[in-house]
Amino acid sequence: MKINQIIREKRKELSLTQEQIAELLGVSTPAVNKWEKGSTYPDITLLPALARLLKIDLNTLLSFNEDLTDIEIENFVNELDEIVQEQNYMSAFQMAIDKIHEYPTCDKLLYSATLYLDGALFLYSVPEPEQYRETFETFYKRLSVNEIPEIRDTAISMLISYARNRGEYSKAEELINMLPFSTIDREEQLAILYHKQKKYEDAEKIWEHRVLKGVTDIQTALINMLEIALLEKCNDNAEFFADMYKTITRQFCFPEWMRYNAHLLLAIDKKNKDECLSILKKMLPAMKKEWNVQDCQLYRNAKDSESTLFSSRLADTLCDELATKEEYAFVRDCIEFRELMAEMRS
Known part of the structure; x- marks a missing residue:
């Protein structure tokens, strides 16, 4: 603690007001x-x-x-490790307790x-x-209200x-x-807790959600990395990210x-008409297909979703953009494209 904290805490411990401190020392209350x-x-x-x-x-x-520097603390922990290895754990433990008593704040x-x-309890069996853990738990309780996140x-x-x-x-x-x-993952902690309690369905639901979210995050990252590669004209990287995206999905x-x-x-970036048409012939009809997330064992506890309805609407939007936006003009001047659009509209 710093001097201002010490003054405040000790004053409160003695049930004194700032006004009383000021009067007893002959200074003003604002000064205190x-x-x-x-x-x-x-x-x-x-x-x-x-x-x-x-x-x-x-x-x-x-x-x-009052306080040791970060370097001094690091050196002390290294010294503890040497004591554990060269002597025994109890000696290192007692050495730490003595140092903590020497610098209690x-x-x-x-x-x-x-x-x-x-950690050394496990590392050195x-x-x-x-x-020892009883003492550590007391320390963790004290540290659980520390100002440093x-x-x-x-x-x-x-x-x-x-x-x-x-x-x-x-x-x-x-x-x-x-x-x-904070940095602690509440969802993960609950999943581990439910597992311990043998609430397997509750735990599995959380992990399934993590898989869904995790894959979505990876997809988003790969698409962004692909777009950066295209902007930087790194075609090999772009192809790699696209292949990885397809594999993960x-x-x-x-x-x-x-x-x-x-x-x-x-x-689209290459303005490769044949490749675009080949992909669209597979992609657009697939967007109209029903997809039930629970059909996959990975997500058997997942809630019903409206993903099929969403993808169908997305297909309609994509068709509109293909038919009107300038960036897709290169693919519109062929019979195959018009036939595909007519099929999707019907």
């Missing part, structure tokens, strides 16, 4: 308010009296030698040392690990894991649902018409 906000600091001549008033020593008030030290020691989120994630592994599923779910929007049981998307973009 500024100290606690960190915008100004007490005059050096006031520090001994302020320390006595807050019932702490000057070293504590000034946060003397250094949360970065607490975070790094705890994460290392917790430490016997009777639960005797990385520290806070990791600590909460570890508390979820502890509760889940003990079978405390209600506690785990409570922690998951308390999570803010087919392998993950997405509607047939989708697998032609990327190659249609390539054919």
